[in-house]
Amino acid sequence: MTIRNLDAIFSPASVALIGASRTPKSIGAVLTDNLLKTGFPGQIYLVNPRYESIREHRSYPDIKSLPVTPDLAIIATPPRQIPEIIAELAANGTRGAVVITAGYGEKEKENGKRWKQAILEASRPNLLRVIGPNCLGIMVPGQCLNASFGHLNPLTGNLAFVAQSGALLTSVLDWATSREIGFSHFVSLGDMVDVDFGDMLDYLAADGPTQAILLYIESITNARKFMSAARAAARLKPVIVVKGGRFTESAQAAASHTGALAGIDGVFDAAFRRAGILRVMDMEALFNAVETLSMARPLSGDRLAILTNGGGVGVLATDTLIEKQGRLATLDPETIARLDEVLPPTWSRTNPIDIIGDADGERYHKAMSVLLEDKGVDAILVMNCPTAISSSTDSARAVIQAVEQRKSIFRRPMLLAGWLGDGAALEARHLFRKSRIPCYQSPSDAVRGFMQMVRYQHSQEMLMETVPNIPGRFTPDTEKVRRIIAQALSKQRDWLSDDEARLVLAAYDIPVVQALFTATPEEAGTAAAVFSGPLALKIISPDIHHKSDVGGVILDLENGEAVREAAAHMQQRLTREFPAAQLTGFSVQQMIRRPHGRELIIGAFTDDQFGPVLLFGHGGTAVEVIRDKALALPPLNIHLAREVMARTRVYRLLQEYRNTPAADIDAVALSLVKLSQLVCDIAEITELDINPLVADEHGVMALDARIRICPAKGEATERLAIRPYPRELEEHLTLADGRRLLLRPIRPEDETGFQEIFAALSPEEIRMRFLHPMNSLPHKLAARLTQIDYAREMALVLEGPINENDDKTILYGGVRIIADPDNEEAEFAILLRKEMTGSGLGPMLMRRIIDYARNRGIGKLFGEVLTDNTPMLRLAAAFGFTCRPVRDDAGLRLLELKL
Incomplete structure (x- = not known):
């Protein structure tokens, strides 16, 4: 669920307080006072069988005795009673509940889990939404609603604050009230058995009075829903977050450099950046951000x-x-x-x-x-x-x-x-x-407030920046990688061999150093004759993942005899010092001489909440000591790859300095894009290191790699926090005149193509398609049309050559839908170049998007069309759309198709 029935919680016509009390200083008494004193204009019903009246209001003994079904129920009763109360409320038609009650976790952890699940199961059949349990409550000043046990009523304003911690909410409330800062919503989510941050972001993004959203996050429940909601909200209004638990160590046992460098906080930071959320590090900074955003x-x-x-x-x-x-x-x-x-x-x-x-x-x-x-x-x-x-x-x-x-x-x-x-x-x-x-008490606070605004502006520009075309597109051999991994898993291995890892990288067009794999020191010495110049020797063992740590790498060997002797010494030392480690052989490589080479690391690991995460940083044997790295969520394009690179110190070393030419930054970025595609395609990859990836003016070369695998639990795309480009929707079409077109999902780099389509439209065509005159297609709108969230939207475009003798392609048009957060209905739109009208492409595009929407489970398509747009009205009628005036506007028609 997302925003369904949240209106009953934040804008109810009637409220029932179950657990009302007149015992001084009890939670039930404070809830009663807050609910009654704020001037809520709707009906308030107090429920407690021990009293006939509370605060001169009638008290009802139970839910069934209430004269009407309340929109919202506030529940402050013992934990064991709550699932039954929720079930009764839901059956009667109540659409929202706020469960204040704590006691669901620490001492009775198993009972707490069982009760939380029982609450969820009781609410879902009738779509009753639940906030909590273990929460402070909610406050909506604009509705004169204070359904909390907070000590103050917030002033009415345009900031929404959502937090898991009730104590933190009251601290912010106290601070803001003294500064006359008002709020549209104050929401304590507690344990988030149902309503979570993704739901709140979707709801508040569409809420008119809310101009900025503040979050205090300790954890999230659904990474993909959170990312989709956060990206959508951040495009519309500022979203600012404080993340609690920054230095909690990851519970994941990581054997790779990438896994060792990663941490929970770094992953959250990467997610916030990708969503366009402004992150601040502490409550003082949040207070500064509140002041700046509410006034500046x-x-x-x-x-x-x-x-x-x-x-x-x-x-x-x-x-x-x-x-x-x-x-x-x-x-x-x-x-x-x-x-x-x-x-x-x-x-x-x-x-x-x-x-x-x-x-x-x-x-x-x-x-x-x-x-x-x-x-x-x-x-x-x-x-x-x-x-x-x-x-x-x-x-x-x-x-x-x-x-x-x-x-x-x-x-x-x-x-x-x-x-x-x-x-x-x-x-x-x-x-x-x-x-x-905004006014601050110190120079540093004032500058931090300014820099928060700068960072927010930058995040918005990142969301709307035109994405360049990928230089040198690549076609990965995904099936080859799947065969390699399937064979390794059949032998119950959780790490690919060095040879297999190189084959995987080569299948995704990542340059790898040539190597020969041998079983004995003698074979290693013989293999050396294949190469010219100095050689490198490395051990191969499924039990040793960091070869340099055990002396398993020797460089600058001059000839085959030196290689044989080094391999024999390695074998003896490994047997003596690591008797439990299995030695399967040796890798012989030619030394890569790149005088201007910089050692980098690129990799991937799997986070428990956000799934695959990518890493870029300073590589080499001291990678964990230097700890110069940045994280990003896949999928990546060139633009996003460059952005994550620019967040590291080593990025400056890739530039030209003194007598050192600049490295091929496009080649490094493209390697990150290829790695991103690999983890998007292959669900079995859980950890991956390429270290070092040597970069210079001639390109990149992977000198060593390790890949950890495990059986997949589902499709590769299911584990990603951001749905990647859906290649399965690509389709080749042949027109009557023999031209071949590609029907595919839109990509961010299509903005230029859309601008070209718009430029070719006449003023009348622009009016017909955009419902009002436009002289140009603004960059922000073009970026919004091309940089879509595939989890909530879909746009299919037609791409083809300008003519049969030209390799250059252009966009001929497309069709799109934008679904609501609940996936119940979606708005459609269609756009074709003028020269393509009458070719049958319009009906084809309409059929494809209807089929797609139906397969997604969307219940209805709708769109607004000008009354004089006869071709579009005819097309819609052919597909069974109904047509009626829009809000008594004779110039517009609403088209609807139930699926």
């Missing part, structure tokens, strides 16, 4: 100007900015000249702009008025240190006045304030917040 105007860039009456705090702010990888704005010469006219001769004449310690309100006003008009400034941090010479409050009023006087400026920088001190700054901070200007 949108940010258009990352160039910060710092205006202060204290040079020292300007330096501290700059230090924090540079530490956080921010950017100081460069003042325009005209701005400096204008500041010269209004500031003392001793002002800093650079950014930070030190207007000197005796600055009064008038000086702040004049300096701000100039800065607000500098087009090279995206944001201004204005700070004040208290002095005996001038009033902090007057300076604040002057800044606010300067901003108010320039509200008409088309491009006005975002403004943040940092008023230092305690008593002297209190009134000034109040004035700023009243004027919707």
Whole structure:
């Protein structure tokens, strides 16, 4: 389930409190008081057989005695009673419940699991939704609903806060209320037996009053649902998260370098990045983010100007900015000249702009008025240190006045304030917040607030950035890999041999060093004759995965005799020091001489919650010591591969420096894309290392690899947190004129093709297809049409050659559906190049998308069409769509087809 019946929880017409009480300071009494005192306009029913009345309200003995069926039930009874209560409520038609009761976990763990499952089983047949158990409750200020045992009622506002921890919710509530920050929703999810973060993200993304979503997450329940919901929500409004348990060690026993480097927190961080969520590290940072998001105007860039009456705090702010990888704005010469006219001769004449310690309100006003008009400034941090010479409050009023006087400026920088001190700054901070200007108590807090906005802006750009075409597309030999792994599993092995690992990489077009595998030292010496130049010798053992750790790698051997002697010494040492390890042979390789080579590691491992995770970093024997790595969720494209690479220090070594040419970064990125495809295709791969992957100006070469396998529990794509490109939907078509077209799912790199289709449309065709005139297809819209979530949407496009003698292909059109989170109904749209109309492609596309929707279990297709779009209306009628006016609008028709 997703958002179904959540409206009954957050916007109910009636509420029943089961477990109401008049015992002072009991949870039931606090719930009763909160529910009755907030002015909830609907009906409230109190249920407790021990009382006839509570707080002058009638108390009902049980659920069956209620005069009506409540939309929402708040339950605070002993755990054993709750499954039966849920079943009775659901049978009567109640659509939502919040279970406050704790006691489902620690001391009676097995009983707790059984009761939670019983709650779920009782609720599902009638689609009753459950929040909790073990939660604080919910608060919806706009509905005057406080169904919690919190100590305060939140102010009404546009922020939603969702957390697993009730104590953390109350802390945020206390902090926000003192700063007059309001909320649209306050939700404690507790143990998440039903409603989870994915459900809440879907619901809040569509909630009009909610302009930003704050999350405190300790765990998630369904990775794919969470990722789909988070990506959808983050496209619409800011989503900010604090993750609890950052340093919890992974329970997975990892034998690979990749597994050893990974950790739970790193995986969550990769997931948040991929979803476009802004992550902050602690509650203080979350508070700063709340203040910034609730008050600051949108940010258009990352160039910060710092205006202060204290040079020292300007330096501290700059230090924090540079530490956080921010950017100081460069003042325009005209701005400096204008500041010269209004500031003392001793002002800093650079950014930070030190207007000197005796600055009064008038000086702040004049300096701000100039800065607000500098087009090279995206944001201004204005700070004040208290002095005996001038009033902090007057300076604040002057800044606010300067901003108010320039509200008409088309491009006005975002403004943040940092008023230092305690008593002297209190009134000034109040004035700023009243004027919707975020105000902080220290330079570092202010800069962190700014950088949170920068990171959020960057995450949004990442979601909408045009994806380049993959250089040198590759065709993997997936069946060959499946045969290799099946053979290994048939022998009950959980690691592929070195030879098998190389064959797997080669099947996915990852360059691997040539090697010969021998059984004895003598065979190794003979094999050396095949190569010229220095040689490398490595042991092969299913029991030893890190060869260098046991002296199992010897380099720069000159000839066959040296190889034979080294192999014999290896064999003796292994028998002596590791008698339990099985030695199956030796690998003889030619030494790879790449003077400019950089040693990298790329790999994959399996996370318990998010499934396969990819790793890129600094490779070599010291990989765990250096720990320079970044993680990403598959599937990857070139754009995402470059992004994960750029998050490491070794990425800078791949650039040109001194006399070292730049490495072939495209080749490295493409290797990551190929590795991503491998783990998307092959469910049996659980861990994989390529270490080192040597990269230089000539490309990449994998020198060593290890792959861990286990029998698959399902299809490869089922274990992924993000559904990959569905190749199974590709289909070749032959037109009547002999042209062959490929019908396939859309890809992110198709944005250019869509722009070309749009450019070829006439103004009338644009109006027909987009329902209103458009001069161009905005980048954000084009990116949204091509960068889709295959778990919730589908777009099929037609691709083919321009003519039979040309290898270049173009898009001829396509069809799409966008399903609701519950997969109940989907909106469809179709687009064809004008020259393809009348060729039968329209009906073909419509048939394909109807079949796809039906196979997905979608119940209804719908779409809005202009009344004068006769061809589309005829096509829809041919497929059985019904047609009716849209909201009494004679210009629009609603098409619907029940599946």
